[in-house]
Amino acid sequence: MQDHPTSLELINAVAQFLNAELAPTLSDPRLKFRALVAANVLNIVARELELSDAQLRAERERLNELLSENASGENLRADVERMTRELSQKIRAGEADEGAFHNAVFAHVEQTVIEKLQVTNPKYLARVLDETADNAE
Amino acid sequence: MLEPETLGAAIEEKLRALTRGDVRVENLKMLAGGASQETWALDLILENGAPRGEYQLVLRRQLGGKIHPDALDLEREFRVMQVAYASSVLLPYPQAFLPDLLNRPAALLHRKRGETIGRRIVREPSLKHARKILPKQMGEMLAQIHKIEIDKYAMRLFLPQPPIEFSPARWIVENLEKNLDVILQESHEPHPALELGLRWLRNNEPPAPKDLVLLHGDYRIGNVIVDETGLVSVLDWEFAHIGDAYEDLAWSLVRDWQFGNDHLRFGGIAQPDEFFAAYENAMGVKLNHDAVRYWEVMGNMRWAIGMLNQAQRHLRGEEANLEFASLGRRCAEVELEVMRLIRA
Structure with missing residues (x-):
């Protein structure tokens, strides 16, 4: 077992260094922008470390339901990837163009995109979801 | 990396032969570099030959790296710019094309002052007035581009265009689908959201327009020079092609070109009404809002797949670039x- 800091804590430390210490000292705007991009990428990795296991489990459950399967392998990601490829082929073939299957597929895919954004850009996600809620009112 | 002295001497030598006079390159400075292209700023002084004078220029040089698959090479882009300039479109004067500058094609363009960075154009306090008039100016300027007589300049002979059997929309959908398949093969990464988008585009395809026009191909905030007085120049012509006018019209509504100001759908600076009205007036047409919506979905799809392509460029090692890499994860946005646009 490794000592502290954990990988998550190390990543957070580097992100904070880039953001708070390095970026403000850079006078070349392009370099500064890249330092901020780098910090942001590390924040993504940190959120992924926290969320990915639960997200992949939920995604596999939904895919099992949609495709009437029972995948439960050791390698969660491999299961999700295989079933998502299958789902994508069905969409491409026009099998999800309408009806109940369309609605179920749409809801699943939208939820999956939302889960990606919980990792990659939660602020943007919150803004878009707020907007959608406003329009529905 | 290429030393400025080497490049400056090469430019001087080329132009000395062309102008038969004295040539001095001063203040040569790199503005941007990449694997496929680099951009320099320079001042050029021509004496005792013809033409003579002092010019503030930008030099763009095409490098060996693979360019974007949909992009024109520098020579064809330069030709499009010459046609647009002759047709009263605002853009930096394309002054010279040098087919072989240190073994690479290069172009000299006049240098214009102003802001090009989208994030700043939508926020900078000094550009408040510009933001007010830009929608009208950009609508009129787009009409100016779309009025260019493509056959007068034989543009079909050198620009990408839909094959005879496809409408412009169908042509792009087919290309996007092929592109997505390449990404799937390389990364084993399926994208069901984009598959749903492709189905929607196939099932809602609009009829082919009566006339095809010259499209800028990347017309939006971020690819224009802006100063306090508004629009100065239209840049980045490498995605020019022939197609459906709505493609250009809807492109600036793509959410990522709103630079975080996403309550203002036209490039993060205004609602699109004024932009459309100015275009309609200048063009003498009435726009169809369903068609705008269709091409807005198309634009977002094109950019989503464009982001995956940029990430692949990094992953393949064609161009090691952190920003490109991070675009792979921004695709979900x-x-x-x-999905929001195609929801029934």
């Missing part, structure tokens, strides 16, 4: 937008 555009996927959400596509």
